[in-house]
Amino acid sequence: MKSSRLHLNLLRDSEKLSSSPVRLRVMLPVMSLLACAGCLVWWAMLATQLLLVKTQVSSLQDDIAGKEKDHANILAQMTEAREKQAQLDQLEMYSAARNLYGGMFARLAEVMPIRVQLTKIDIPDQPPQNLLPPGGKGKPAWGPTGTVERMSMRLMGRTTKETPVLSLMESLEAPEFTNVLVVVKDPRAPDVSPKVHSFRQDGTTAEEGSRLLLFDIEYRCRPRVFEKAPAQPAGNAADKAKGDKKK
Amino acid sequence: MKSISQMAPNAQRSFFVTLAIAAVAVVLYMFAVQPCGESLERAKQTLEQLKSKKQVIDRDLRESAKIKVRLEELDAAISPYQEAMLTPLLESWAMRAKSKLDLFAAEAGLLNVDYSELPVRALPVPKPLPKQLFARRPIKVSCRGSYAEIVSFLMRVEKELPYVSMQSFRLDAQQDPEMQRSDIVFEWLVKGESTVPDPKGGRK
Numbered sequence: 001m002k003s004s005r006l007h008l009n010l011l012r013d014s015e016k017l018s019s020s021p022v023r024l025r026v027m028l029p030v031m032s033l034l035a036c037a038g039c040l041v042w043w044a045m046l047a048t049q050l051l052l053v054k055t056q057v058s059s060l061q062d063d064i065a066g067k068e069k070d071h072a073n074i075l076a077q078m079t080e081a082r083e084k085q086a087q088l089d090q091l092e093m094y095s096a097a098r099n100l101y102g103g104m105f106a107r108l109a110e111v112m113p114i115r116v117q118l119t120k121i122d123i124p125d126q127p128p129q130n131l132l133p134p135g136g137k138g139k140p141a142w143g144p145t146g147t148v149e150r151m152s153m154r155l156m157g158r159t160t161k162e163t164p165v166l167s168l169m170e171s172l173e174a175p176e177f178t179n180v181l182v183v184v185k186d187p188r189a190p191d192v193s194p195k196v197h198s199f200r201q202d203g204t205t206a207e208e209g210s211r212l213l214l215f216d217i218e219y220r221c222r223p224r225v226f227e228k229a230p231a232q233p234a235g236n237a238a239d240k241a242k243g244d245k246k247k
Numbered sequence: 248m249k250s251i252s253q254m255a256p257n258a259q260r261s262f263f264v265t266l267a268i269a270a271v272a273v274v275l276y277m278f279a280v281q282p283c284g285e286s287l288e289r290a291k292q293t294l295e296q297l298k299s300k301k302q303v304i305d306r307d308l309r310e311s312a313k314i315k316v317r318l319e320e321l322d323a324a325i326s327p328y329q330e331a332m333l334t335p336l337l338e339s340w341a342m343r344a345k346s347k348l349d350l351f352a353a354e355a356g357l358l359n360v361d362y363s364e365l366p367v368r369a370l371p372v373p374k375p376l377p378k379q380l381f382a383r384r385p386i387k388v389s390c391r392g393s394y395a396e397i398v399s400f401l402m403r404v405e406k407e408l409p410y411v412s413m414q415s416f417r418l419d420a421q422q423d424p425e426m427q428r429s430d431i432v433f434e435w436l437v438k439g440e441s442t443v444p445d446p447k448g449g450r451k
Contacts, residue, residue, distance in 0.1 A: 025261030032268035039275040046283040053290040060297040064304060070311075071304045077314045078307070084321040086377035091328045094370055094381065094436060098412045102402030109394060118420060125385075125415040125432060129368055142380060142442060143372035153416075224412075226371040 089228055097224035099151065104180040111171035113164035118157040123221065151221035153181065158202060158212045165215050169194060172219070182220040193220035331410035333384055333435035340364045344386040344435065348404065355400035357392040358426075365432065369439065382439035385414050385432045393425045394418070401431065410436055 101123070112118070126149055131140040159165050172194070173183050182193045197216040204212075251259060336343035341362040352360045365385035372380065390397065397418060404411060414432040421427055 025258040028265040029261055029268060032265045032272060036268050036272040036275060039272050039280055043275060043279040043283055046280060046287055050283060050287045050290055053287060053294055057290060057294050057297060060294070060301055064297065064301055067301075067304050067308065071307055074307045074311050074314060077311075077318060081314055081317050081321060082375070083377055083379070084318070084325060086373055086375050087379055087381070088321060088324050088328075089373035090370055090377060090381050091325065091436070093373060094383070094412075095328075095410060098410075100405050101413055101416065102398060102405045105398040105401060109398070118418075120420065121416065121418040123413075123416040126368070128366070131369060141369075141372075142376065142440065143369040145371075147371045157420075228373070 092228045093147070093226040096229050097149070097226045099180065099222055099224060101180060104177055107176050108172075111168065111174075113159075113167050115161070115164040116157055116159045116168055118155060120154070120156040122154040122156070123151060124154070147226040149224040149226070151223055153219045153221055154197075154216065155219070156214070156216045158214055160212060162199070162213065165199070165213075165217075169217070180221055182222060184220070191220060194218060328381075328410060328436060331408065331436060332381075333386075333437050340384050340435075340437075341386055344388075344433070347408070348388060348433075351403040351407065352388075352390060352400055355392065355403060356396045357390040357400055359389075359391045361389040363387045363389070367437065367439075368434070376442050378443050379441055380439035382437050383412075383414075383434040384437040385434050388431045388433060390429055390431075391426050392429070394427055397427060397429045397431075404433065 105121075129144060131142075131144065132138075133141065155168075171177075172181055184191065184193045186192070195218045197218055199213065199215045202212040202214050251262065254262065333340060333343055336346060341364045345360075345362045348362070349360070363386070365387055368383045368385065370381055370383060390400070392400070401413065401416075405413070412434040414434045415430075416432075417430045419428045
């Protein structure tokens, strides 16, 4: 502290921290005060935002509460629509599998050769359903897994010779029959139709003393396909409607 | 503590004031800023959830008219099936079928017409699975008549009852060609099982 002039030096050596020193004892409280004020401002901003968000939340909650009853109704209607659509799908599967035989039987009488006498026509019943899982354990399934039921028709009868039967089989290849009966003549095909089960002499003698021939032929019928018919494109449906109107 | 005690009284005061203010700042941060920030985050999340919920509600409400139309269409499509569905008459399915088919049998000229029930057959199930399933109730019709009469009966049933399917057909020729024997099995739609689990256990 040697000085040529009078100098009132209030700073101690330990307080000389920068070129323009402000006393630490002043700086520290000011800085902490600023930090405190910053916290307050921060809190105030957050609180304002919270208030705004809470107001929005409350207004949205009121809005939603007002619409909840209508929405519950709509949701119930949506569930109902889904259920009805699923029911309709099953009903349409059933109706898609409906095959008509009446017309074919009526036409059969017309094409029957004179020398053929049918003794039996048989479209056999389907085998009983087994809905139990393999092994027979567990809950039975709600329905069969397959969607196709095979159908067949057996024609049994008598004749005097083979030509009327051949003529009958030829007649059954006409379109009015093939929409019900399936004709696959290729011998390499896995499921040939018609299949001749037997063609033999009758054991009993006919009135004229001659022996009659017995035949047993099986035709495969169009299967019953339990599948929903594909939806018709709107354009096609409109065209069809126009066509119907013209008719 | 020695160094604090060595400080000038002003510096000491400053130090303690700083400490006190810093403590207040820390308390403010811990008990005001931080909880408020967390609350704000939660509120924002709630707001987002509510916004998306409202969007869904508004979208569903806009669809309301479409759903009503769709329901009407579905009702109209299902209604013919429901009308055609076989219901038991005094607990007898065969008697209900008789009440519907006797007229056609009489018109066709069939004789000795007998009706009997066969075990119900399940229908293949669609996806998604409906709560209410439908099934098929086969009714066996045994009758006598000429080939033409039997075929006429079958054609009438096919024409007048569009939801009845022929499941099987058997015609046995008799000595008298006007008196053939026939067994025809017709399938009728009936209400089947419910896929909703029964609270008592088992299937409904």
